[in-house]
Amino acid sequence: MTTNHLYLVDGSGYIFRAYHRLPPLTNRHGVPAGAVYGFTTMLWKLVDDLHKADGPTHLAVIFDASSKTFRNDLYDKYKAHRPPPPEDLVPQFPLIRDATRAFSVPCIEQPGLEADDIIACYAKAALAKGWQVTIVSSDKDLMQLIEPGLDMLDTMNNRRLGADYVVEKFGVPPAQLGEVLALMGDSVDNVPGVPGIGPKTASQLIQQFGDVEAVLANAETITKPKLRQSLIDHAANARLSRELVRLVCDQPLPEPLDDLALKGLPPEPLRAFLEEQGFRSLLLKVGGPSAEPVSAPAAIAEEAEPPFVHKEYETVVTEEALDRWIADGFAASMIAVDTETDHIDCMRARLVGVSLATAPGKACYIPVGHTGDGLLSETPAQLPLDLVLTKLKPLLEDPATLKIGQNLKYDLVMLRRNGVDVAPYDDTMLLSYDLDAGLTAHGMDDLAMRHLDHACIEFKTVCGTGKNQISFDKVPLDRATEYAAEDADVTLRLWRKLKPRLSPEAATRVYELVDRPLVPVVAEMERAGVHVDREELARLSGEFAGEIARLEAEIHALAGSPFTIGSPKQLGEILFDRLGLKGGRKGKTGVYSTDVNELERLAGDGAEIAAKVLEWRQLAKLKSTYTDALQAQINPATNRVHTSFSLAVAQTGRLSSTDPNLQNIPIRTAIGRRIRDAFVAAPGKLILSADYSQIELRLAAHMAEVPALRDAFARGEDIHNLTAMELFGEVNRETRGRAKTINFAILYGISSWGLAGRLGVDRIEAQAMIDRYFDRFPGINRYIAETLTKVREQGYVTTLFGRKTHLPGIRSSKQGERQAAERQAINAPIQGTSADIIKRAMVRMGPALAEAGLADVTMLLQVHDELVFELPESDVPAASAVIRRVMETAAEPAIRLSVPLGVEIGTGHSWGAAH
Structure with missing residues (x-):
């Protein structure tokens, strides 16, 4: 006979975990629903398939009915310090209870009792009947209940918690945990405890004396004076605290135990709830003819996937096993692949291993470069690198086998460096980016938690942290296999979740035409790197150091004494208290706030010290971020700097650059532009810079249908001169400068206050300028109004290529968040379309140059609207023509723009000289 197994879910813990794990989301009615969505996915995983091997026969979700319980009668300050729940979480509470009932799972709460007490009552009643009990929570208060037959399930870390865990963490068995909790108190729940007693001391006292009463009875014998006196003075609080942390176990059950029987997952109530909320991706999981989702193709009903069992992953150390996995990959026609290395920089890293997955739960790790940890450790048995790559190459290059990766660009670089060209491929990071930009981060850990309700093994648990951290080649093979094979397994499962969403959610176009083809292009740019003049950087560093020292002396003189200029606290006291x-x-x-806006305000009011601090900050940043750091980032093997381009960070679709960041080098100041002079061409070559001219204004003219702007661009006129004439009736240096500021500020949804600050005028005059602008160019005003209407209705905006930018803040009850989302909504379609266009140009550039016989022209960098190349001087005329043509026609044939795209090209021996 099967033993009944009751699972009791701490619903309150699930709610807050769901709320904090996802960004703000709204359902199809505009109601906040991020916690509802997260709670639904987590409960689904538990009910349907997370623990099928040892699943519940009975299950209930337990909630807190209200904030006031019998404990408030015992102590009126109990939980008094807890802030109210977040404003956007409150309306989700009833929806979460609806979600629980939609699973046909009992949803239990009891006025006057906390959820922990209800859980305790059910746990004791079930144990009395000989049932097994699992409490789904990691709450320390509930650990008091652990005993034979009852454990806890920490789904966040995917582990079971038993008595040994409590002893390890608190030093006492579960039966004495309440005594420890009483002495140490709890600042979150405002349980007073005894001042000066923390977990360690509380544990030692209970180990020595047994319980709180015994500790108090023996207080006079304790040798530490402060501890002895604290126990004597606060004995009443200790006794009160013991009652506050004691769980109620003997109240009548709100529903009989037998009524908690888990009867599968009836689709209809769940389907109705998901349709009501608009959770389309979850609707696909309901399955069955009667549960065919109305908003998505019926053919994409997911089968239940096996749980993650890390011990079942295989470590491949024989040719026979490797051949078997390769055959499985060919047979499956798709395979997830991931590489492990000994360095985060893919241009310095050495390949340590390759992991593969052919089906959910079926994954392996092929070590090729593990060395063992320490001089005396043996190198583990593993296949030679050359053999593995020779055997994997036909599979990874096979045009009939799809390769699936997460942030595949890194793996492409690693494998290309080892002679393997991976194709065709899908990238789960980009799938998520093109489906859910603005709703979630797109790293593997975030996606696994969001879509699989799975906490991935953390890198630090395998390799350690700080001075004790080891590189991956020193990780033992069993741990390395669990970590690496899990990556491939998760990647495959994510692909099965995300790829079917492309078509029904209209993301196929931007994924297939813009983002996916860009991956190998950017990988090659990273491999190419860019040459920097180390001597010029060192000279600039020395010059900047001298200027920084001079400014420090002048700032200290103005302040009246030396102080740490980089300390906001000290700077604020100098500016506002002393001066x-x-x-x-x-x-x-x-x-005091001393941010850039505050310092610019003070400098504008004539405060010389503020102006000098701003100059000091810029020089200090340029020195530390660029002239010093770039010298250290020169790759010794290539003598070049290899930046890393992030494909899925900027919400609008733009690339971003890190390690080093080459996209934020300031170009509006002469001193910032000098940094670019250190980026030089290799001997015998030149740098070519190709920059879209005013592309966002051109796209605004097209997207907002502004005839005056379209005609001016068609005639090749200076658009800022046109705006100056329209707004001010004359064109001179001042009016053109103001017109330029207004042209760009309007596209960023600037307010009259913001424009007033930029132009140095009062708000009324700024508003008059905005009104005149809209009078002269009504299409812009219409575009803004229509865009805001759409984003408020659907929660996202789109580029001309269909890239979605989700803006959940548009429905925020907080005015500041809502206005920020409105500004993003106005600009994102324009900036995003600009990003899409330059990406298409990058994808087409290599084939176009090759066709023209210009194989020696290398694309090095992309910086917003600019592409940077290195090429032989003799190729400049021909290459310029090809580059200009590719960039000007990049939108076609998918989009036919009503304005021409202008491209400015310059060349020189350095990046700075090419401008």
């Missing part, structure tokens, strides 16, 4: 400058404002920490 008495007006307008200082303190934040929550009590420190």
